[in-house]
Amino acid sequence: MKSLEFSKDLIKFIDESPVSYYAVQNAADILREKGFHELKENEKWEIRPSGRYFVVRDGTAxxxxxxxxxxxxxxxxxxxxxESPTFKLKSKAEIGAHGYLKLNVEAYGGMIYSTWLDRTLSLAGKVVYEKDGRLSSSLINIDRDLLTIPNAAIHMNRTVNKDFAINPQDNLYPLVKTIKEKAEADGFIQNLLADELKVEACDIIDYDLALYDRQKGAIINDMYQVGRIDNLGSVHSSLRAFVDSKSTKTNCLILNDSEEIGSRTRTGAFSPFLKDCLNRLILATGLTEEDYYIAIDNSYLIxxxxxxxxxxxxxxxxxxTNEVRMNEGLVIKIAANGAYTSSIETxxxxxxxxxxxxxxxxTFHNRNDKQGGSTIGPIAAATLGIKSIDVGEPILAMHSIRELGGVEDHYQAYQIYKRFYEED
Incomplete structure (x- = not known):
């Protein structure tokens, strides 16, 4: 699969993964197709020599x-x-005001607010409901044009192109439809979810829903444009490299949630998820805790x-002096303040x-007067003591609702990751 076809496969993966639940579900489906067997955290692990396994935590890691x-x-x-920056639906989200039904949301991660305006949006996520007296859950994607967050007209906001600051509490409510009475807003989400799931509205217990852009990804000459490249682009290239590689050594893939909000969740990099999985593998194959520490010192994380x-x-x-250009190769990220783990050894x-x-x-370094972000790398290095490097594909418009990447960069990242998995 060459670079253009590989980027088209990425776009398909992202278009089918509007939120992290779907990204993990789609990754799991690819692993199953390649012969990987699912293990459960609440069951004893029966491990075969040279076996291929995966574990899912809470549907998002x-x-x-x-x-x-x-x-x-x-x-x-x-x-x-x-996951990627988005807006999540609050509890009791419906608001009837000034002849409109709008929804109450809160920002997840640091996005560029303005890019979410005047776009066709919808909702996806997970719903918990009662069925036959028991709690059940389902993923849900409202696969239709449902919402929009309209701008104010320039005639009413003359500073919009100068120094106007969007207030996330006042200016970013997504609109659903016009209504005559405020009472028309009551129960909209419950009824919407019930219709999609074919259950009664009173059976809906709770939901975790986020907004996503309805516009599909596109190829623009030697670039691709789509939402959530940060970081489903890395998920896609590493996952494809992982399943395509052939090796006699032990290779692993970790997909964490919650990086955009600090990683301090049960599915984030600060959780013991990775450490627990590695330790359980050691014990399940008849090795000892001492062997675990030996293995960790011989390990390497990208x-x-x-x-x-x-x-x-x-x-x-x-x-x-470190000008990073699109379509000129994978980037090693370096920071003297420890925000990235790249070292002379790694x-x-x-x-x-x-x-x-x-x-x-x-190579990428921040300007000295700019504070960049960080990654899961420093967390894994600090909590597990594992050698690590931070890398990434060069993109523009990071944290916009639509980001821009290079076709050649994405394929070369896959090539490097695949060689990494295959080398002795």
Whole structure:
């Protein structure tokens, strides 16, 4: 599969993954198709030599392993995160005001607010409901044009192109429809979910729903544009590399949730999910706790999250000697403040892989007067003591509702990750 076809496959994956629940479900389906067997955290793990397994936690985090001959040789891991900035529906979300039904939402992660305006939106997530006297849950995607957040006319907001600041409490309610009476707003979400799930509205117990953009991804010459590239782009390239690789060593994939809000959840990188999975594998294969620590010291983690390409219209935002360009290769991210884990030891391995493949590697540093983000890499390195590097594909408009990536970069990331998994 060459670069253009690979980016089209990415767009398909993202279009079918409006929220993290669907990203993990789709990843699990790909793993099953490739012969991976699902393990449950609340069951005893029966592990076969050279087996292929995966575990899902709470529907939004996933760990997968392709077992090698001796786990004490270490785990080669690629990690990324499944969610992106969005708006989540609050409880009692319906508001009837001024002849409209609108919904109460709160921001999840740091997005560019203005990019969510004047777009066709919908809702997706998870719903818990009562069925036959028991609690059940289902994923739900309202697969139709449902919502929009309209701008105020420039005639009423003359500073919109100058210094107007969007207030997330006052200005970002998504509109559903016009109504005559406030009472028409009552129970809208309950009834909407009940209709989709074919249950009674009174049986809906709770929901976790987020907004997403209805516009499909697109190829623009040698670039691709779609939402949630940060970080489903890394999920896609690492997942495809993981299932396509053939190796006698132990390879792992970790997909965490909650990175955009600090990772401090049951499914985030600060949780014991990765550590517990690695430790259980050691014990299930007849090894000891001492063997676990040996394996960890022999392990290596690629923290795969997206990187900032230089913007031709805002070139002053980039470091003067580390200019990152789109379609010129995977990026190693470096930060003296520890926001990234790349070190002289861990960088060498990835640089050599790229050289062996004949592809380019770039380096990213923040300007000294800009504070960038961080990733799951420093968390894994600090909590597990594992050697780690931070890399990413260069993109523009990070945290916009639609981001922009390079076709060649995405395929080269896949090539590097696949070689990483396959090398001895």
């Amino acid at each position: 996933l760990f997968a392993v392709d077992l090698g001959e001796d786990l004490r040789d270490g785990f080669d891991i690629i990690g990324s995160h499944t 923290s795969a999250d997206q990187a900032h390409a230089i913007h031709p219209n805002f070139a002053q935002f980039s470091d003067p 960088k060498a391995r990835i640089i050599k892989i790229a050289r062996d493949l004949g592809v380019n590697i770039q």
